[in-house]
Amino acid sequence: MTDAPPPASANAAPSDDASKIDALLEVMARLRSPEGGCPWDLEQDFRTIAPYTIEEAYEVADAIERGDMKGLKEELGDLLFQSVFHAQMAKEEGLFTFGDVAQEIADKMIRRHPHVFGDVDMRSAQEQTDAWEVQKVEERKAKGKDGLLDDVPAGLPGLTRAVKLQKRAGRVGFDWPNARSVLDKIAEETEELNEAMDSGDKDHIEEEFGDLLFVLANLSRHLDIDPESALRRANEKFIRRFRHIEKTFSDRGESLADASLDEMEAVWDEAKAIDKTRGK
Numbered sequence: 001m002t003d004a005p006p007p008a009s010a011n012a013a014p015s016d017d018a019s020k021i022d023a024l025l026e027v028m029a030r031l032r033s034p035e036g037g038c039p040w041d042l043e044q045d046f047r048t049i050a051p052y053t054i055e056e057a058y059e060v061a062d063a064i065e066r067g068d069m070k071g072l073k074e075e076l077g078d079l080l081f082q083s084v085f086h087a088q089m090a091k092e093e094g095l096f097t098f099g100d101v102a103q104e105i106a107d108k109m110i111r112r113h114p115h116v117f118g119d120v121d122m123r124s125a126q127e128q129t130d131a132w133e134v135q136k137v138e139e140r141k142a143k144g145k146d147g148l149l150d151d152v153p154a155g156l157p158g159l160t161r162a163v164k165l166q167k168r169a170g171r172v173g174f175d176w177p178n179a180r181s182v183l184d185k186i187a188e189e190t191e192e193l194n195e196a197m198d199s200g201d202k203d204h205i206e207e208e209f210g211d212l213l214f215v216l217a218n219l220s221r222h223l224d225i226d227p228e229s230a231l232r233r234a235n236e237k238f239i240r241r242f243r244h245i246e247k248t249f250s251d252r253g254e255s256l257a258d259a260s261l262d263e264m265e266a267v268w269d270e271a272k273a274i275d276k277t278r279g280k
Contacts, residue, residue, distance in 0.1 A: 024081070025098055028088045046089060053082040054155070065232060111135065133171065148172065159227040162217035170221075179222040185215050237280070241271035 031041040056079040063071040087098035112135050114120035115128060122128050145151050148171070152164045169175060176182050189212040196208040220227040245267045249256050256264070 021098075024084055025088075028081070028084045032088050032092065041085075044085070044089070046086060049082065049085055049089075050155075053079075053086070056082050061228075062232075065229070108139075157228060159213070159217045159220075159231070162214050163221050163227060166218050166221055176218070176222070179219060182215060182219040182222055186212065186219065189215050237275070240280075241268055241275070244268075244271035244274065 030036075031038045034042070056075065060072065060075045060079050063069075063075045083101065084098060087096070087101050091097045110117045112131075113128075114131070115122035120131075122131060140146070140151055143151070148168050149165055152161060152168065154161070156164065166175070176185065189208065193205070193208040193212055196204045199205075217227050220230060245264055246256065248267045248270070249259060
């Protein structure tokens with residue numbers, strides 16, 4: 001994708017972080033240059049790059065989950081490059097620059113931390129959280145977004161967005177009192193999904209399935225669990241145990257395609273037992 005040679009300054013040894021950022025910005029400008037730039041990079045716009053930005057954010061989370069600090073450094077660089085890419089395209093259109101982006105977030109952090117950068121005295125994390133929320137309400141109003149849910153991004157993963165929507169509604173008391181009460185709602189939504197399945201109406205089944213997922217996301221919030229993280233762990237567990245099934249049948253010289261479900265489930269139980277001995 002980025003096949004143009006980097007400028008000489010990118011190969012130099014910058015003396016500080018600012019000069020390293022300047023070198024990165026120069027690399028990006030070179031890649032987008034109509035004269036000698038990279039054809040792929042030149043064809044991109046905000047919409048085509050957005051999926052890569054999301055993907056890089058997930059790869060950062062994956063490196064953290066695996067405890068891979070070397071990988072984290074690389075993935076953070078990839079994510080930073082996404083910001084630089086968007087800023088370069090904006091600069092070309094006369095909208096804003098990378099410097100404007102950096103200034104915007106610096107100003108926001110200063111504004112939202114008066115106890116650090118001002119003379120406001122906050123003695124607890126809860127006081128800080130409360131003040132943060134008040135500040136965000138004022139910022140939403142300044143942008144003409146008066147509704148409590150107006151600025152929860154539509155592009156977030158579904159479970160993450162569900163939790164954010166529920167948190168916002170919970171601030172004004174629209175919430176279940178505890179996790180146990182959410183479990184009761186899950187049972188109710190499960191029954192409604194059963195009824196939808198009996199009807200055979202695909203659209204209604206999808207609606208009820210969505211309702212069940214939404215309530216499960218709410219349960220994760222009440223349990224103080226990130227649903228995306230929990231699902232990633234479940235995915236990795238499934239991969240680990242299924243690989244055990246694959247290896248077991250391969251070692252036997254047998255094909256999974258010829259195995260019965262009962263045979264595979266027996267080996268799955270072996271994998272579960274192995275996980276239990278390893279504390280997984």
